[in-house]
Amino acid sequence: MLLSVSSLSLYSQPSEGEEIDKIIAVVGNDIILQSELNAQLLMFSQQDPTLNPESPEAQKRVLDMLINEKLVTMKAIEDSVEVTDEEVKAQWQQQLSQYVKYYGSIKRIEDIYGMSIDRMEYEFRDEIRKHLLGQKIKMQKFSEVQVTQREIEEFYAMFKDSLPEIPAQVELYHIVKYIRPSESVKEDVYRLALKVRDSLLQGGDFADFAKRYSGDPGTQTEGGDLGWIKKGKLFPEFEKVAINLTEGQISSPTETPFGFHLIQTLGVNKDSIHARHILFKFTQSSKDKQNAINYLDSIKQGIEKGASFEEMAKIYSEETDTKGVGGLIGKFPLDKIPPALSKVIDKMEIGAISEPMSYGSEPKPAYHILWKKAIIPAHTATIKQDYKQLELMAKNYKQSQLYQEWVDELRKSMYWEIKK
Secondary structure (H helix, E strand, O other), rough: OOOHHHHHHHOOOOOOOOOOEEEEEEEEEEEEEEEHHHHHHHHHHOOOOOOOOOHHHHHHHHHHHHHHHHHHHHHHHHOOOOOOOHHHHHHHHHHHHHHHHHHHHHHHHHHHOOOHHHHHHHHHHHHHHHHHHHHHHHHHHOOOOOOHHHHHHHHHHHHHOOOOOOOEEEEEEEEEOOOOOOHHHHHHHHHHHHHHHHHHOOOOOHHHHHHHHHHOOOOHOOEEEEEEEEEEOHHHHHHHHHHHHOOEEEEEOOEEOOOEEEEHHHHHEEEEEEEEEEEEOOOOHHHHHHHHHHHHHHHHHHHOOOOHHHHHHHHHOHHHHOOOOEEEEEEEEEOOOHHHHHHHHHHOOOEOOOEEEEEEEOOOOEEEEEEEEEEOOOOOOOOOOOHHHHHHHHHHHHHHHHHHHHHHHOOOOOEEEEOO
């Protein structure tokens, strides 16, 4: 988003005889330039051909949007919302990846912007930070918004004649079995972790051992250093141990879904933990995988003999997010299903159950069986058939209304001015 605006502004440079870029609005200590407004107008007109960038109404609407965004960022700073350097870098990498796909190569991007990727990262980091600040404060204020049944019904009554058609969907359920390492494998991994810990206690270099033994590719080359991580972001069992270690102390092997960890705490403050670790990963043998497949095969046979898929899912599925609703994954538009999964579903009859298939990834690799309960043709939305979709629409609508009310209050309490 930020890069697209900036890239468009490259094509908005004043030509000979044209007025030089000017300030058109001030928001707190920040400014909005004419080129910034022009870039946004151009981007929106490319997305919506009916929008006329020269229209005073369109210009006012987009300028108001830019002012609102800056007010929100100002409020985030005022409320001490924090964005870390790591979050800025991650957002930059995500945007850069999108633009590599769009433009084809790093070199092409550098040619368009007339600067190196490193320079671009430096130039854009402040805008990325502001964008993330705005996202964070909106999440804090509005992510917990819920809607009642009455609000959903009122939303439907208000908009039912203008709601988009619900596309053809497939209703899918599943039963999940995680692949678990055998006790003998876990014991072997535990013994190796103990052996390495003994060597560390006798004076071994933690960073060197992490580079040699750790199964965490993200930190292995850094000597196991996780950096400063906010509390609540680590596995609870890992975090509990890390907090209670004295600085420099090395833990006993600590189990998480990934394996056993040797943890060394380097620092703790009220919000964050700085630790490093050596991960001894659990490995799943072919026998472990076959055990999961056999488990699901036996459940499938029971269903084919007359048992209810939904009741079996409530009893036997190991995925907590879906077992309580009988294994319901959801209703998915037929044209939005990933190709690999679509190949399987297309071959299944309605009511059929798939063979056990690979599902999930580390730290919880698994197999699952799918039940193709129904195909729902394209239709006009109804409360009875599309309650979940309407609930989401109503929630988004309520969030947008609350957001606009909040921004209106910011406009009354914070400084902003449009320059004539």
